[in-house]
Amino acid sequence: MRVYFYIATLVFLASCGQTNNNLDKNEVSNIDTLTKSNESASSQNYTLTDKTITFLSRDTNSSIVINEEFCKTITEPERAALGYVATFIGNECNWDGDYTDDRSNLKCKILTALNLGYQCSEKHLGFLRQMFKNDNKVLEELKSDNCPTTPDGATIQDTFDEITLTVKGNEILVFFRASGINMREGDSWSWTETDRFQLDKDNIKLIKKDESKVKREKFDTGE
Structure with missing residues (x-):
């Protein structure tokens, strides 16, 4: 019984670590997207037509x-x-x-x-x-x-x-x-x-x- 409990605990911790890692990656991705969006909005380049x-x-x-x-x-x-x-x-x-x-x-x-x-x-x-x-x-x-x-x-x-x-x-x-x-x-x-x-x-x-x-x-x- 203790062996089963130990294995279950390891599986749970591993899944939590994977979830947190994915969340961190998503947060970084979202920040990068917002940063790029702001940079684009603040660097408007105009074009002219003769x-x-x-x-x-x-x-x-x-x-x-x-x-x-x-x-x-x-x-x-x-x-x-x-x-x-x-x-x-x-x-x-x-x-x-x-x-x-x-x-x-x-x-x-x-x-x-x-x-x-x-x-x-x-x-x-x-x-x-x-x-x-x-x-x-x-x-x-x-x-x-x-x-x-x-x-x-x-x-x-x-x-x-x-x-x-x-x-x-x-x-x-x-x-x-x-x-x-x-x-x-x-x-x-x-x-x-x-x-x-x-x-x-x-x-x-x-x-x-x-x-x-x-x-x-x-x-x-x-x-």
Whole structure:
């Protein structure tokens, strides 16, 4: 009887050891799977397709027209390049409701089309900071105290007349025509610019700005 009990005990212990060993292997396997999943999620690499798109134009009433169809398929790097350019030039920005002292509810046409929220909001600047995370010069520009909140109709303002986006390989080129006005002084100006961005896996960098000479004119303010 003791022999049978001894053998049964050995079989039981052996089975427990095998079960625990299998559990350990499963736990390690699960941890490895989760780790790989997190690494994959945090290392998103974007791809681009060559194209040339008219993103912004003006209609017969001089109102801004956005290419909404393109916005449905826009990539994150393209969204970041256009969002960066739109940060510093007016694009039919108006207060969404009553004006607030913190100027936190300025709704701009381009940012709305790009689903970036209000001008200078965390949704707007936070997205750009993430996409330009390795471009220190741009990050300096994207500090909250550098972000303009100029509504449409302000005495002094710039605005877009045209924006064209071109993708070639891993480069994004944003060409635009812009103009400005100073109602108080009777000054107006216009220029063209091409901003060149380069995709680097999960982020972009501003490589170069090609600006034309600014053309200036005077006009009668009627005063």
